Each structure stands twice: as C-alpha cells, then as structure tokens.
Amino acid sequence: MGVAKYIKNQADGVEKVIYQSGIEVKPSYGPKDLEAIGFDYDEDLGDPGQYPFTRSIHPLGYRSRAWTTRQYTGFGTPQDTNERFKYMIANGQNGLNVAFDLPTQMGYDSDSPQSEGEVGRVGMAVDSLQDFEIAFKDIQFDRIGSGLTINAVASIMLAMYQATAEKFGYSKETISATPQNDILKEMIGRGAWIFPVEPSVRLVCDTIEYSVKELPRCNPVSICGYHIRESGATPSQEVGFAFEIAKTYIDNLVGRGLSPDDFVGRFSFNLNVFGNLWEQIAKFRAARKLWARLLKEEYGVTNRKNQFLRGLFGGGGSGLTKEQPENNIIRGAYYGLAAALSGAQTTALCSFDEAFTIPTPRAALLSLRTLEILMEEVGLRDTVDPLAGSYFVETITKEMEGKIKEEMLRVQKTGGMTKAISSGYIQREVARQAYDFEKSLQNGEIIKVGVNKYAEGDQPDVELHEYDDSWVNTQISRLKELRRTRDNREVNRSLKSLQKTAKSGNNVMPDLVDCCRAYATVGEMTGVFRDVFGEWDEPCLF
Amino acid sequence: MEYKKRIRVLIAKPGLDGHDRGAKVIALALRDAGMEVLYSGLHQSIDQIVSTAVQESVDVIGLSVMTGAHLSISKRLMQTLHDKKLSDIFVVVGGVIPQNDISKLQEIGVKGVFPGGTRFEVIVDSIRALF
Numbered sequence: 001m002g003v004a005k006y007i008k009n010q011a012d013g014v015e016k017v018i019y020q021s022g023i024e025v026k027p028s029y030g031p032k033d034l035e036a037i038g039f040d041y042d043e044d045l046g047d048p049g050q051y052p053f054t055r056s057i058h059p060l061g062y063r064s065r066a067w068t069t070r071q072y073t074g075f076g077t078p079q080d081t082n083e084r085f086k087y088m089i090a091n092g093q094n095g096l097n098v099a100f101d102l103p104t105q106m107g108y109d110s111d112s113p114q115s116e117g118e119v120g121r122v123g124m125a126v127d128s129l130q131d132f133e134i135a136f137k138d139i140q141f142d143r144i145g146s147g148l149t150i151n152a153v154a155s156i157m158l159a160m161y162q163a164t165a166e167k168f169g170y171s172k173e174t175i176s177a178t179p180q181n182d183i184l185k186e187m188i189g190r191g192a193w194i195f196p197v198e199p200s201v202r203l204v205c206d207t208i209e210y211s212v213k214e215l216p217r218c219n220p221v222s223i224c225g226y227h228i229r230e231s232g233a234t235p236s237q238e239v240g241f242a243f244e245i246a247k248t249y250i251d252n253l254v255g256r257g258l259s260p261d262d263f264v265g266r267f268s269f270n271l272n273v274f275g276n277l278w279e280q281i282a283k284f285r286a287a288r289k290l291w292a293r294l295l296k297e298e299y300g301v302t303n304r305k306n307q308f309l310r311g312l313f314g315g316g317g318s319g320l321t322k323e324q325p326e327n328n329i330i331r332g333a334y335y336g337l338a339a340a341l342s343g344a345q346t347t348a349l350c351s352f353d354e355a356f357t358i359p360t361p362r363a364a365l366l367s368l369r370t371l372e373i374l375m376e377e378v379g380l381r382d383t384v385d386p387l388a389g390s391y392f393v394e395t396i397t398k399e400m401e402g403k404i405k406e407e408m409l410r411v412q413k414t415g416g417m418t419k420a421i422s423s424g425y426i427q428r429e430v431a432r433q434a435y436d437f438e439k440s441l442q443n444g445e446i447i448k449v450g451v452n453k454y455a456e457g458d459q460p461d462v463e464l465h466e467y468d469d470s471w472v473n474t475q476i477s478r479l480k481e482l483r484r485t486r487d488n489r490e491v492n493r494s495l496k497s498l499q500k501t502a503k504s505g506n507n508v509m510p511d512l513v514d515c516c517r518a519y520a521t522v523g524e525m526t527g528v529f530r531d532v533f534g535e536w537d538e539p540c541l542f
Numbered sequence: 543m544e545y546k547k548r549i550r551v552l553i554a555k556p557g558l559d560g561h562d563r564g565a566k567v568i569a570l571a572l573r574d575a576g577m578e579v580l581y582s583g584l585h586q587s588i589d590q591i592v593s594t595a596v597q598e599s600v601d602v603i604g605l606s607v608m609t610g611a612h613l614s615i616s617k618r619l620m621q622t623l624h625d626k627k628l629s630d631i632f633v634v635v636g637g638v639i640p641q642n643d644i645s646k647l648q649e650i651g652v653k654g655v656f657p658g659g660t661r662f663e664v665i666v667d668s669i670r671a672l673f
Contacts, residue, residue: 102558102609106585117611118558191560191584231563322658431566438567442661451659467610540583542566 004276005445019279019396020437021236021403029391037398044289044398048384051296052289054397056343057308061384062375067339068346069371070095070147070312071364077471078134081124084361085139091365092372096139097147097348099123100157105192107153107526111476119472122358123149126157127479128519132164141165145176147222147312152194154181155207156525159512162215176217178268181207184245185224187421187536188430189231194526197418199533203508205252210509212263221249222268222311229272230318232434235283236400240407241426242269243294244417250299260299261306269311273335273342274319278396281387284313284342286400313344320355324450328352333370340380341387347371424539431542479521486519494518495528502532549673552600554582554591556607556615564658565606568636571662572604572669588618595631602669607637613646620651632672636660 007016017025046052049059058064071088085096100123103115109127110119119125124135148157158179165175183200186193193200204221211220225242233241246267250260273280291309295301316335320328329352339347349367351359374380387393414420440446447453498511515525553569555562562584573579580598582591595603607615616635623629634654635647644655654668
C-alpha cells in the first residue's frame with residue numbers, strides 16, 4: 001500500500017503531511033519556494049527530450065508515441081499461455097509479459113520433488129524448448145516484444161527464446177526480448193534467487209554482454225525498484241537502490257572491457273506507481289534526471305539516447321486491497337494517471353482481482369481498457385509533462401532528488417550494493433520500513449480506504465485461485481517422453497560443455513543456446529550451475 | 543504484566559515462495575513485544591525448519607505461507623513434529639488463509655491462525671496465552 005502520513009495538529013487545525021520518502025508537504029507553494037531551491041529551468045528540467053530529461057525522454061512525449069501496454073500474462077500449461085497471448089494481442093496489446101511458475105523460476109523441472117504443488121500455479125511451467133515452441137506458436141517474433149519475468153535463470157530463458165525463434169525461422173537479430181534478469185533485487189525482495197551473489201551477478205552480466213554482441217533488439221536487463229518497493233521500501237529507496245544495483249552491473253561489464261556507451265542504452269527499469277500521486281510523479285521526474293546525470297558524470301556516457309531512463313512504470317500490486325475489491329478498479333485508474341503524468345514509456349496495471357488471485361481475463365482486459373481510456377479519451381497524451389513549472393511539483397521533485405541521493409550514499413558507505421546485500425543491510429532496511437508502514441496503518445496515521453477507514457464490518461474472505469493440477473501429469477509425462485526420445489548424447493555433450501564454460505568464467509550464453517536446442521531441461525541446465533556455483537546462504541537478519 | 547520466560551519463536555518460510563515481507567514484519571512485531579525471534583530464511587524444507595527449531599530450542603514455530611498451500615504444509619510439519627516427539631513446540635500459521643481453512647488448521651493442532659491484516663496485538667496475545 002503506501003500513501004502519506006497525515007498527522008493531526010490541534011494547534012492550528014492543519015494536518016502535517018509527510019510522504020514516505022520523508023518529504024514534508026506545506027499547505028501551499030509559490031514562487032518563493034522555487035527561489036529557495038534555486039530552481040533553474042535549463043539545469044533542473046531542460047526541454048522535453050533534452051538532457052537531463054526530467055520532463056521526458058522524447059521531445060513530443062505521447063504526441064509522437066503512446067505508451068506500450070504490457071499486461072502480465074501466462075499461467076498453467078504452455079497451451080493456455082499461448083491462447084492468452086493471442087487474446088491480449090487481438091485486443092490491442094503490443095507486447096507480451098510472460099509469467100513463469102515457481103519451479104521454473106527456481107530452476108526445477110516439473111517432476112522434481114521441490115516442484116510438488118507448484119507446477120503452473122503462478123505462471124507457465126517451462127521444462128524445455130518444447131514448452132516454448134507451444135507457448136509462442138504463431139507469435140510473430142519480429143513484431144511482438146516479450147518481457148520474460150524471470151531472474152535467477154533468465155540466461156536460460158533468453159537462450160531458449162532465441163532457440164525457439166530460430167526454430168520458427170526468425171533470425172536472432174530480429175527478435176526482441178526483455179528478460180527481467182535482475183537478481184540483486186530478488187535478494188532484497190521477492191526471493192527467487194538460487195546462486196550466491198557473485199556468480200549471480202556474473203550470469204546477469206553474461207546475458208547483457210551476449211545481447212550486446214548477438215541480440216541487437218533485446219534489452220537484457222530490467223532493473224526492478226518495483227519489487228523492492230513491494231517489499232516495503234520507500235519511493236526514494238526504490239529508486240536509490242535500483243540505481244546502485246544498476247551500477248553493480250555496469251561496473252562488472254566495464255571490468256570485461258565494455259564501454260558503458262555500448263550497453264547502458266539496453267537497460268530498462270521497472271518502477272512502481274502506487275502510493276501518493278505527487279510523490280510518485282516527483283520520483284519519476286527526479287529519477288530520469290539523476291540517471292542521466294549519473295551516466296554522463298560518473299560513466300562518461302555521451303550518446304544522448306543512452307542517457308535515457310527507459311522502462312515500465314506500472315503495477316501497483318501492494319496498493320490493492322482484499323477489502324472492497326472494486327475499489328481497486330478506481331485505484332488502478334489513478335495509478336495509471338500517475339504513470340501518464342510521469343511520462344511512462346511502457347506501462348501495465350495490476351488487475352483489481354490480483355489481491356486474491358491470478359487475474360481473470362476480464363480483469364486483465366479492464367486494466368488494459370483503463371490505460372486506453374487515459375491515453376485516448378481523457379487527454380493524457382495532449383501535451384508532454386503537463387505539471388512542469390508547478391511550484392509544488394518542482395519543489396518536491398528537487399527534494400526527492402536529494403532523498404534518492406541520500407539512499408545511494410548510504411549503500412555506498414557499506415561498500416556498494418553486493419556488500420550491502422551480502423551483509424543483509426538492505427534487507428533489514430526494507431523490512432523495517434515495511435514494519436513501520438504496517439504500524440502506521442494499524443494506528444491510522446496512514447489511511448487506506450475500506451481497510452482502516454470506511455470499512456464495512458465483516459472482514460472479507462480470500463478466494464484462492466482454483467489451482468487445477470489435473471494437467472500436471474500431462475506436463476510430467478510429456479517431459480518424461482521428451483527425456484526418452486531426444487538425442488541424449490547431444491544433451492550430455494552440451495551440458496558438459498556448459499559445465500566447462502561455467503567453471504572457466506567465460507560467457508555461458510552460447511552453451512545455453514546449444515543446450516536448449518538439444519532439449520536439455522531447465523532443471524538440467526540449472527543443475528550444472530548449482531554444482532559449479534553452489535547456493536546462496538541468505539543472511540537472516542531483520 | 544510480567545512474563546517468567548522469554549518466549550522463543552522461529553518464523554519460518556517453507557517452500558519455493560519468496561515473499562517474506564509478512565514474515566519479517568511479524569518477526570519485528572514479536573521482537574518488539576519482548577519475544578526472542580529467529581527467522582529461518584527462504585526456501586526451507588519441513589525437515590530444515592524442524593531441525594532449526596530443535597537446535598535453537600524454540601517454543602513456537604510461526605509458518606508464513608502465501609501460496610495457498612498452508613494446509614498440506616502445516617499437516618506435514620505437524621506430522622514431523624509428532625514423529626520426532628516434539629509436540630511441545632507450538633505451531634502458528636499466518637499468510638493468505640481463507641476463513642474456511644482456519645478450523646481445518648486448528649483441527650490438525652495449529653494453535654493460532656493469523657490471516658494477512660491481523661493486528662499485531664492479537665497475534666502477540668494469542669502466542670502469550672499459550673504459556
């Protein structure tokens with residue numbers, strides 16, 4: 001959830017308003033506020049499309065190009081997923097965003113004991129290339145871009161995407177995939193990590209390096225402040241931590257001899273839209289500016305387009321409530337408004353039933369329609385960065401910039417992001433914010449309509465997604481059949497080669513593509529990595 | 543009120559799910575209430591959870607389950623505790639729990655069920671009342 005704290009002040013009757021990032025908001029703003037922060041149009045904003053891109057990365061904003069909508073889809077069998085993909089494309093969606101089940105995310109095959117009860121539950125089950133061939137059947141790889149929402153084994157999924165596209169006759173130069181591939185944020189929140197910090201970062205950077213050299217239309221990493229925020233972090237921490245994560249990947253790639261200008265243009269960000277409207281808008285504007293400055297000043301990035309903060313601003317999952325679930329439809333519209341007023345390039349909204357379950361097709365479509373109404377009916381595309389120059393918005397944008405920098409400095413003082421995660425510092429910070437938020441919700445300092453105010457008596461019950469596992473046996477027998485009928489000598493050869501490369505420190509991607517082509521399973525490829533890298537021993541501080 | 547004994551609690555996350563916000567928030571709330579709290583970390587098997595509970599001589603295991611698999615996981619934990627003659631360790635469960643499942647969990651011996659959104663004082667009082 002996450003809005004401002006409203007604290008009663010009996011003396012003058014005015015409530016104190018404090019945003020989650022610690023910004024205190026005054027009842028009114030004027031020209032003197034801009035003077036006080038030393039506001040300078042060219043320095044702080046620049047025209048849209050001009051450095052530091054506070055206003056927009058495009059000169060004409062949505063007048064030149066509406067946002068890309070990318071609802072999160074994919075569940076159960078590869079066949080189900082394929083049908084849902086086609087349905088969303090037929091309804092105007094121009095990119096896919098693929099969900100995987102937990103066993104796939106954790107690198108286990110559907111018949112592994114660890115997978116029991118989880119196959120296909122929160123996304124599509126993928127064991128081998130065969131599943132991708134079914135899921136992406138009749139999808140035009142050269143026209144539709146796919147977000148692959150997976151991290152610990154993102155390298156494997158990108159290799160599989162390439163192998164599938166090639167099998168269907170598309171050359172690897174024409175395909176467009178965005179694996180999420182941000183393992184450090186998994187270690188802070190969401191928890192789908194496998195290997196220790198160092199080899200995990202190496203796999204992320206192998207994927208990026210390979211994409212830079214071989215997959216010109218792929219964006220190999222999406223850095224997710226989003227999940228860090230969902231885990232409890234404030235908006236300034238969300239952006240500050242995301243930037244420190246990005247720096248970790250950049251530094252690794254620079255260490256391989258790449259120049260930042262060769263690859264930072266492929267980075268995208270996934271940031272969250274729920275919470276106080278003004279704080280989110282200030283956050284996105286400040287983030288665009290800080291990212292451009294960071295790349296130019298610290299990494300010598302000179303190509304203008306490489307200085308863009310690109311990404312998906314959307315979601316809002318933890319803003320949704322189980323209480324009075326229809327309220328989530330309204331919340332979604334306002335989160336979409338926040339994304340539009342912030343100049344989101346790509347967006348997607350959590351569906352109103354998502355607090356309970358995987359979205360129904362109808363709810364997913366309603367989210368898509370909400371975004372279409374904002375863009376095509378209400379007028380959000382009329383002019384770029386409509387709030388620019390507002391005494392209030394410019395003041396808090398500048399204040400947000402300071403708050404984000406403070407968070408980054410704190411991480412740097414612990415020795416950088418990998419140390420901050422290995423020691424458990426970040427996880428503890430985020431957990432404490434989550435606790436503080438929950439306390440504020442319980443004592444009424446933070447208001448959540450239908451939850452701690454305007455509640456309607458009875459506690460609502462949760463309705464769990466009917467998890468139909470009748471097809472799991474089909475998936476498992478298909479997998480067993482595959483293991484029997486594939487060329488197992490080729491599988492063993494490619495897995496041995498993968499093992500050698502994993503040990504040597506060379507880039508694992510070409511070997512992974514080979515393994516996928518041979519129909520090696522996700523569990524087998526991950527098994528090689530588990531042997532070579534071991535598993536992460538998480539610091540359990542809180 | 544004075545408590546003779548500091549209650550030791552292990553907050554545990556079984557299975558593949560990695561959503562640990564609730565687990566950590568409850569861990570902090572119980573610690574603020576004066577309990578000694580350990581957190582298992584993610585991706586724990588039932589055997590790992592029980593073995594940590596024994597090593598750390600905890601009085602209570604608090605399972606956090608968000609995936610809908612709370613019934614089968616709790617059954618397996620209760621059975622393991624029973625088999626190892628560790629039934630003096632109390633089990634409580636939190637997470638995404640439908641109302642209908644609360645009595646089912648109680649029937650298999652779970653001492654407290656706390657669906658998401660339960661107030662901290664309710665959880666603290668329920669655990670204290672076990673001693």
